[in-house]
Amino acid sequence: MKKILLLFLFCHVSLPVKHSLKYLLTSSTGISNLPEFMGVLLVDDIQVCYCDDKRIKVQHDEWKKLFDDNQLWKLVTDQCFSVLPKLYTTRLHRFMEHLNQTTGVHILQVIRGCELDETTGAISGFMNCGYDGDDLMSLDLKSQTWVALKPQAVTIKQEWDADKASNQERVEVITKIFPNWLKTYLSYENNSLLRTVLPSVSLLQKTPSSPVSCHATGFYPDRASMFWRKDGEEIHEDVDHGEILPNHDGTFQMRVDLNISSVKPEDWSRYDCVFHLSDVKKDVITKLDKAEIRNNEEFPAAVIGVVVGLLLLLVCITGLFIWKKKKNEGFKPANTSASSSSSHSSSAPD
Incomplete structure (x- = not known):
């Protein structure tokens, strides 16, 4: 909140x-x-x-x-x-x-x-x-x-x-x-x-060993800059700057990545991400905090349970459909050549 x-x-x-x-x-x-x-x-x-x-x-x-x-x-x-x-x-x-x-x-x-x-x-x-x-x-x-x-x-x-x-x-x-x-x-x-709007800034990471991406979205106009600092000083080593890209609503987004492979856990607090929008005096500063990073491992157990349940339901429905179809048509001998031909045909591009 x-x-x-x-x-x-x-x-x-x-x-x-x-x-x-x-x-x-x-x-x-x-x-x-x-x-x-x-x-x-x-x-x-x-x-x-x-x-x-x-x-x-x-x-x-x-x-x-x-x-x-x-x-x-x-x-x-x-x-x-x-x-x-x-x-x-x-x-x-x-x-x-x-x-x-x-x-x-x-x-x-x-x-x-x-x-x-x-x-x-x-x-x-x-x-x-x-x-x-x-x-x-x-x-x-x-x-x-x-x-x-x-x-x-x-x-x-x-x-x-x-x-x-x-x-x-x-x-x-x-x-x-x-x-x-x-x-x-x-x-x-x-x-x-002609307004100036500051963005929502998030820290993103694909895996624990991937670079940390500082992502800003929803800002306007596109006269903005973004960088990582260490102890208050801008750094360039192990930093990758992304382009400013448009959003569907007319605002913009951008990112700047930091390679943390050589950063010791006790030194994380020394780093922060700075977003600067032209004509706005106050920058948006985001501390490098492991607790604030969003990654692919954040799916709650409840969500995973729902997904697994839906997959099991889909398998059951598919199995029931196949069982009914075979029951109505009767079992027929397998035609290996026909099956192989059909398989190649369905996988070919339209």
Whole structure:
């Protein structure tokens, strides 16, 4: 009962002080298995929507409902299928021209968005361009001009700064439209999609000689880390980290295993498992305690008795059915070849 009460205390909703809206836009050429354009919308670093020039994938039905309720879906589809692919493909090829490149693998990446300080209400925006993995330019919102971060970006900066109307429009979108969209997402009645929920953590072990798995499930979002400690210090030796996996209800699970073959029984109390969820100050800490480990040997005798009883009942019913069938049909001589043929036929794949 004490553990259940502690779990309820830990599973609280905690929103970060700062909120953000980000668009990650990528245009590429020379990569056959990659869409020429890809875009991702993030709110508080949680993926809301992905799109390329062929499809749109909304991460959750509630986000789709938000788009519909605020008449944003048409804008999203128009941007993803028409406006942005053409725009960023043109920009990528323009970058290549400036850098005297005609062929090869090249990637243009743009991140733009805004941040909202929940406490002060202050809003800040940003737009940065990267090319082939290097930071190339950033937009100065105050002067409405571009800053070249590499010498080869100077000519591009000059060209973009000459188009003052476009720079002014970019600043307008980043400082006014984006913050309004972010506030809409945050005030939406289903903004539980931005909640942070701590997990239920268990210690699992297949056999007494197997590694002990620290398993966390039911947490949200997937910005989490998990590790083993010894005497308060994170350890890496004899530790195996699992991936973060989705649950059917939209939450996530993960595990981290500890090989205890070299751990003396008297040293178990020196180890603990730590689960950390982004934007939540208090970690979930689970002591390595043999009494708390769940394994395959924990089936109660009563459960085993029920299973054995059911198996015996099944055997009796099957025997009775066979006895009645033979009584009605009479005993017939065994046909070894036919039986062998039938056996092979029934075991063959359909």
